[in-house]
Structure formats: C-alpha cells, structure tokens
Amino acid sequence: MSAYYTLFKHVLIGPPLKGYYRPWVEGVEHVPEAGGAILASNHLAVSDSFFLPLVISRKVVFLGKQEYFTGKGFKGYATRAFMEGVGTIPVHRGGGRASEAALRTGLQVLQSGQLLGIYPEGTRSPDGRLYRGKTGIARMAIEAGVPIIPLAMIGTDVAQPIGQKVPSRTDIGVRFGPPLRLDAYAGRQEDREALREVTDGVMKAIQELSGQEYVDRDAARYKLELERGQTPPIDPNESP
Incomplete structure (x- = not known):
C-alpha cells in the first residue's frame, strides 16, 4: 500500500469514520483475499469511495479524473494527497482515446492483482435510483480474466445528499454479493452483445x-437533460 493510503485509512480518516458512523457490512466473505477483481457498486454519494475501503482489509483502487491531481497551491496539494490517500489514480476522462486510456489503466490494476472499485453508472445517481451500466466494466473483467463482485452502498445518500459536503450521522452499510465469474465470455471483450449482457447482469445483481x-437510461445524459429542462422527472410508474 502507498504511504498516503496507509496514513489515510489507518490513521487520519479510517478510525474517525469507523468510530462515528460505525458502518456495517454483509457478505464480505465474497471479496477474494488475493488476486484481481472488480468491485462494482451503485453510486449514491461522494462518500461511497470513503466508506467502501473501510469495511475490507484489502486496498481498493479507484479511477479519478486527472484534474484532481493537477491543482496548484495548498488546495491543489491537499486534493492530490487526499485522492492518493483514498486509493485514487488519475485518468483522463471523456470519449475516444481518453476512454481507451482509462480502460488500459484499469486493466493494469487488475492484472497486477489488485481490487478495482468501479461505479458502472459512471456518475452519482441523480435521484436515488439505479441507472444503466456502462459496458467498460465488462470489457475489463473479460480481458483481465477476473470476477466482478457486485455490491450495494446503503444509506450514503441519506447521510450525504447531493450538495452536502460533510455526511450526517446515520446508519451506513455495504452489502456484497457472490462473485460473477465470466469464464463463459472469455475472448469476447470486443463483442458488444456480450458486453451489454454482462453489464446488465451486473446491474441486476446490484439492484x-x-x-x-x-x-434503463444513461445517468449522465439524464442529468444533462434535467439541467437543460429537456425532460421531465422519471415517473416510477412508467417505463423510460
């Protein structure tokens, strides 16, 4: 583990968060003790990335946007140190080459035998619902030959609604499900139908x-439409 990660998890952040929030965990036995695997989670709040690593002994690596690591002055240094401390590595975000670079970085993490934390929705849920997953998670898992461990963050959206910087005190938990093994999809990392099938299976397990x-909508696109006033809120009684 990096010095920053060890310092943050075991000294600066971990003990106070555990002591105050007392996060509970179910199904932690599904997380392998060694070897690469993807931890696939719903995404309800910024604090998801803080609480998930607290409930397991292994380090969890997340991919974060490059801008977190390039700030100037004390604020830039503090942000960079914090991101490194919670296990985030920088990637350029966006389409095309940036997306491919992010996938390559994720593959390197998995092939080195580490745990990679991924939010398949690609962004925080705008309203607490679970949105369609992006297929990059399936491509990485198939190409690296690693299992996907579905999990659910519970209560982080109540503790930290959108716009709230510091989580409030409430019960927060993490629930892990059995690993999804993709041996039957070996060699199909470029097969769009296979990638969508695997991704939909992951989202069903998380749900x-x-x-x-x-x-069944892209969360980021839906957020943008809401900001532009182009679409009404989703009626839970209607199909999207």
Whole structure:
C-alpha cells in the first residue's frame, strides 16, 4: 500500500469514520483475499469511495479524473494527497482515446492483482435510483480474466445528499454479493452483445442487493437533460 493510503485509512480518516458512523457490512466473505477483481457498486454519494475501503482489509483502487491531481497551491496539494490517500489514480476522462486510456489503466490494476472499485453508472445517481451500466466494466473483467463482485452502498445518500459536503450521522452499510465469474465470455471483450449482457447482469445483481428501482437510461445524459429542462422527472410508474 502507498504511504498516503496507509496514513489515510489507518490513521487520519479510517478510525474517525469507523468510530462515528460505525458502518456495517454483509457478505464480505465474497471479496477474494488475493488476486484481481472488480468491485462494482451503485453510486449514491461522494462518500461511497470513503466508506467502501473501510469495511475490507484489502486496498481498493479507484479511477479519478486527472484534474484532481493537477491543482496548484495548498488546495491543489491537499486534493492530490487526499485522492492518493483514498486509493485514487488519475485518468483522463471523456470519449475516444481518453476512454481507451482509462480502460488500459484499469486493466493494469487488475492484472497486477489488485481490487478495482468501479461505479458502472459512471456518475452519482441523480435521484436515488439505479441507472444503466456502462459496458467498460465488462470489457475489463473479460480481458483481465477476473470476477466482478457486485455490491450495494446503503444509506450514503441519506447521510450525504447531493450538495452536502460533510455526511450526517446515520446508519451506513455495504452489502456484497457472490462473485460473477465470466469464464463463459472469455475472448469476447470486443463483442458488444456480450458486453451489454454482462453489464446488465451486473446491474441486476446490484439492484437485488440495494433494493433500488432500476431505470434503463444513461445517468449522465439524464442529468444533462434535467439541467437543460429537456425532460421531465422519471415517473416510477412508467417505463423510460
């Protein structure tokens, strides 16, 4: 583990968060003790990335946007140190080459035998529902030959609603499900149908763990449409 990660998890952040929030965990036995694997989670709040590593002994690596690591002055240094401390490595975000670079970085993490934390929705849920997953998670898992461990963050959206910087005191938990092994998809990392099938299976597993309503839409696009006033809020009684 990096010095920053060890310092943050075991000294600066971990003990106070554990002591105050007392996060609970179910199914932690599904997380392998060694070897590469993807931890696939719903994404309800910024604090998801803080609480998930607290409930398991192994380091979790997340991919974060490059801008977190390039700030100037004390604020830039503090942000960079914090991101490194919670296990984030920088990637350029966006489409095309940036997306390919992010996938390559994720593959390197997995092939080195580490745990890679991924939010398949690609962004925080705008309303607490679970949105369609992006297929990069399936491509990485198939190409690296690693299992996907579905999990659900519980209560982080109540503790930290959108716009709130510091989480409030409430029960927060993490629920892990059995690993999804993709041996039957070996060699199909470029097969779009296979990638969508695997990704949809991952989202179904997360939904069963979280109890969230599933929305078959891209979360980031839906957020943008809401900001532009181009679409009404989703009616839970209607299909999207």
